[in-house]
Amino acid sequence: MDLPEPGSELSPAVEAARSPSWSVRAAAGRRLAGAAEDVEIARVLQRLLLDGQDTAVTQETAEALLERWDVRGLRMVLAAFSSADDETGDHLDVAINNICCQSEEGFTRLEALASALVSDADASVAREAGRLVRACSSRRR
Numbered sequence: 001m002d003l004p005e006p007g008s009e010l011s012p013a014v015e016a017a018r019s020p021s022w023s024v025r026a027a028a029g030r031r032l033a034g035a036a037e038d039v040e041i042a043r044v045l046q047r048l049l050l051d052g053q054d055t056a057v058t059q060e061t062a063e064a065l066l067e068r069w070d071v072r073g074l075r076m077v078l079a080a081f082s083s084a085d086d087e088t089g090d091h092l093d094v095a096i097n098n099i100c101c102q103s104e105e106g107f108t109r110l111e112a113l114a115s116a117l118v119s120d121a122d123a124s125v126a127r128e129a130g131r132l133v134r135a136c137s138s139r140r141r
Contacts, residue, residue: 010035017044022054029061036065036072049080055091058084062095074113075125078132082124096132111136 016028029048035041045065051057062080065073077096081089100110110132117129 010041014041014044017048022051022057025051025054025057026060029057030064033061033064033068033073036068036076042076045076046080049076049092050083050088055087058088059091059095062092063099066095066099069109069113071113071116074110074129075117075120078117078125078128079122081128082122107136107139 010032013028013031016024017032019025019028025048029045032041032045032048036045045061048057048061049065051061058080062077065076067073077092080092084092096110100106114129114132114136118126118133120126120129
């Protein structure tokens with residue numbers, strides 16, 4: 001895996017993503033979320049979204065990706081659902097609720113982003129996006 005060059009500003013965060021400390025891994029996820037376009041960083045973020053040791057890492061990483069308010073961030077979170085166990089899935093849902101479902105504007109933005117993903121090539125992403133669109137639509141009724 002080609003990770004950032006040793007002098008890169010993201011190298012410490014990539015290294016921190018392997019820390020035995022959940023809080024260090026969570027902080028790394030938050031720091032790396034802004035560089036999710038980078039293929040190698042995206043792989044690290046996916047690993048943190050599915051952190052097998054502490055769901056706080058999952059939730060912090062997911063919230064940071066959702067705070068981007070873009071399709072890429074939401075897609076990464078939705079993709080994690082396909083591999084998540086029930087507890088991890090619950091924390092991914094909590095992250096969506098914490099970031100996207102606190103206001104009418106948030107619901108509207110979430111629905112627009114999820115609508116862009118309902119025909120995603122990854123069937124699991126498309127399925128989760130459809131679930132979000134339906135949830136946002138039913139909330140307005």
